Amino acid sequence: MVRLLAGREVVDSLEDDLTPRVASLAARGITPTLAVVRMGERPDDLSYERTAARRAAGLGIGVRSLALAADAPFDELARAIEAVNADASVHGCLMFRPLPPHIDEARACDLLLPAKDVDGITSLSLAGVFAGAPQGFPPATAQACLEVLDHYGVPVEGKHVVVVGRSLVIGRPVAMMLLGRNASVTLCHSKTEDLESLTRLADVVICATGRPRAFGAAYFRPGQTVLDVGINFDAQGALCGDVDFDAAGSVLGDAGSITPVPGGLGSVTTSVTMAHVVQAAEKIAEG
Structure with a gap:
C-alpha cells in the first residue's frame, strides 16, 4: 500500500518547535501577532480565517482581523495595509487573494513591508526566493x-x-x-x-x-x-x-x-504561516 504523507504529523512537529519559542517571546512581553486583511466575505476566505485563528490561539499567537467591504476603494485597502506596517505590535500580515477585480493586486501587495510579508506576496519577497537571498518570507x-x-x-x-x-x-x-x-x-x-x-x-x-x-x-x-x-x-x-x-x-x-x-x-501551510509570524517576532525581539 502506498505511504500516506499525512499533514497532521508535520503540523505536530512544527507546533512542538513553535510552542517553546512563543513562550520565550511571552516571557519578554511579546505576543507574536498576525493581521488578516480581507475584502468581502468569500466562504473560502472566511473558512481559512477561522482555521488560522484557531491554530493561532492554540499556540498563543494573536490574530487581528481587518475586514473591508468587497467594493471598498483601493485607498481604503492601502490605509489598512499601511496601518499594519506602522503597528509595531503586528509582526506578520496575511492578505487574502484574489482581491476584487477593481483592485490593482500587484500594487496592493507591494505596499506591505517584506518584514511582515509572512506569505511571500510582495515583489521583494519573491525576488528573495528567486535570488536565494531571503527578504521577508517565501510563500x-x-x-x-x-x-x-x-x-x-x-x-x-x-x-x-x-x-x-x-x-x-x-x-x-x-x-x-x-x-x-x-x-x-x-x-x-x-x-x-x-x-x-x-x-x-x-x-x-x-x-x-x-x-x-x-x-x-x-x-x-x-x-x-x-x-x-x-x-x-x-x-x-x-x-x-x-x-x-x-x-x-x-x-x-x-x-x-x-x-x-x-x-x-493545507494544514501544513497554516502552520508554516504561524511559524513565519513567530520568526518575524523573534527578529524584532533580537533588534
Missing part, C-alpha cells in the same frame, strides 16, 4: 512542500522533481526553493507537451494546477513521491486534490508516497 504553501519532504525524509538533492503549475503562489517559488536544495527541477504547465511522460520520469511530482483529479494513473510510475497541492471541489461537491488519489495510489505502490486531500498540505 507558505511552497515552504509547506519542503516541510513535508523534510519531515518524511524524502531526499531532493540530486533528484529529479517535476512541478506542474507555474503560478507565483506555488509553482515557480517551490521550483526555485528546490533548486536551492540541489534538486534538478522541471517546471511544467498547461501548454507542456507530453506531460505524462515527463511526470513519469520524476522522483518527486508536485501538482499545483487547481484542476480537480486531473492527474490519473497515466502520470505516475511505482516508487514516486507525489505532493498534491490542489484544493478543489468535484462535481458532487466533495473536496479533492489535483491528483486522482485512488488511481495514483494504485500505481505508486508500496515504495511510493502521496499527500492526501484533505489532510495533507
Whole structure:
C-alpha cells in the first residue's frame, strides 16, 4: 500500500518547535501577532480565517482581523495595509487573494513591508526566493512542500522533481526553493507537451494546477513521491486534490508516497504561516 504523507504529523512537529519559542517571546512581553486583511466575505476566505485563528490561539499567537467591504476603494485597502506596517505590535500580515477585480493586486501587495510579508506576496519577497537571498518570507504553501519532504525524509538533492503549475503562489517559488536544495527541477504547465511522460520520469511530482483529479494513473510510475497541492471541489461537491488519489495510489505502490486531500498540505501551510509570524517576532525581539 502506498505511504500516506499525512499533514497532521508535520503540523505536530512544527507546533512542538513553535510552542517553546512563543513562550520565550511571552516571557519578554511579546505576543507574536498576525493581521488578516480581507475584502468581502468569500466562504473560502472566511473558512481559512477561522482555521488560522484557531491554530493561532492554540499556540498563543494573536490574530487581528481587518475586514473591508468587497467594493471598498483601493485607498481604503492601502490605509489598512499601511496601518499594519506602522503597528509595531503586528509582526506578520496575511492578505487574502484574489482581491476584487477593481483592485490593482500587484500594487496592493507591494505596499506591505517584506518584514511582515509572512506569505511571500510582495515583489521583494519573491525576488528573495528567486535570488536565494531571503527578504521577508517565501510563500507558505511552497515552504509547506519542503516541510513535508523534510519531515518524511524524502531526499531532493540530486533528484529529479517535476512541478506542474507555474503560478507565483506555488509553482515557480517551490521550483526555485528546490533548486536551492540541489534538486534538478522541471517546471511544467498547461501548454507542456507530453506531460505524462515527463511526470513519469520524476522522483518527486508536485501538482499545483487547481484542476480537480486531473492527474490519473497515466502520470505516475511505482516508487514516486507525489505532493498534491490542489484544493478543489468535484462535481458532487466533495473536496479533492489535483491528483486522482485512488488511481495514483494504485500505481505508486508500496515504495511510493502521496499527500492526501484533505489532510495533507493545507494544514501544513497554516502552520508554516504561524511559524513565519513567530520568526518575524523573534527578529524584532533580537533588534
